[in-house]
Amino acid sequence: MSTLSIRDLHVSVETDAGAKEILRGVNLDINSTETHAIMGPNGSGKSTLAYALAGHPGYTVTSGTAAIDGEDILEMSVDERAKAGLFLAMQYPVEVPGVTVTNFLRTAKTAIDGEAPKLRTWTKDLSEAMKNLRVDPAFASRNVNEGFSGGEKKRHEILQMELLKPRFAILDETDSGLDVDALRIVSEGVNRVKEKTDVGVLLITHYTRILRYIQPDYVHVMVNGRIAEEGGAELAERLENEGYDRFLGVGA
Template structure:
């Protein structure tokens, strides 16, 4: 069984005001097939965790480890992390002019698997996944995310998730900017990918609405770069009623 382990992770970022510590000792273990929801107020370090796992050069790990089945993720380049089975669905997917969706997907699949997928089967898989996500087949020949709406970009992220079949997926606020119908379609895609491959999921969100469709096994509350509390799905329900104020008050008191 695959496992993604985050141990005592400390991360800095350079700002106009100097070096700032964002993550201050994060411990988290995600087993294959588990869904972990990370919730918390703005600026608590949720997205920093996502981009650190993916290998964004802006974020500097000063202490701690990230291990994938015992292998040192921090020693891997970004593409090595992808080939090892890590996937990031970005909060703000970028446009790639001049590269069509179908070429991007096939190139990525070839890089991950070490060989190109058979054309006939690959075309069938792409069409089926696009149909499931209610994407117009014409999008396959459009440049990646160029001129896409916010919802279309998010569906394209989940299309990649379904076709590339990673071992662990980090979903960074995949629900942001989605209307109810798009949220349901995207959530169904995530659940379908999990059912088909047994991948582990780290789901970062501000809101509980996506958790009505993607049911977490564990919920972690991030405050000021640390996990302030963790529990089961009931914790998310409590957060919807109470918000994050009590955690922030406690953090402020501790800092004083």
């Protein structure tokens, strides 16, 4: 079992008025068999946490640590973090014109594993994963996210997760823009990966609807750049019923 350990993490972004601190001391431990949900109002720092861990250059870690099994990932380049087992499913996946889905996925798999997967095995695995996600076979020959619907983009993110087999997957609002059917299929994909591998999931969401399909072991409420409350799945239901009013002013 692996552990992603975050300690007193502070992160800033540049604005027209100068550097602005977004995360103000986040502490979190995620084991590779657990699912953690992070909820909170807009602007609380949820996506900042995701992108800072992944190594986005627009986010500056000013203090604190983040480590996988004691190895500091904040000192790693973005590709080194991926090789260490970190995966980010982006809220707004970008288009990559001229690069087909199948080439993108096989290149990514080769980069992470250090060797190209055997073609016969790879073709079988890709075909099976696409079938499970209800993806048309023609999807593999399309350019990455170019002309994709919102549901197709999110299915492609989970397709990557299933084939790359990370140790820790950060899912940044994977449920946004999905209808009921697509939400169920994407959630089934996440659960399927969890059944096959020991992957820790950090699920960032505003709503409890995806948590009805992906059962969290822990729920964390982020407000003003800090974890304001922690609990089990019942905390998400309480937030659904009561909202975030009782957290207003916390850590401000």
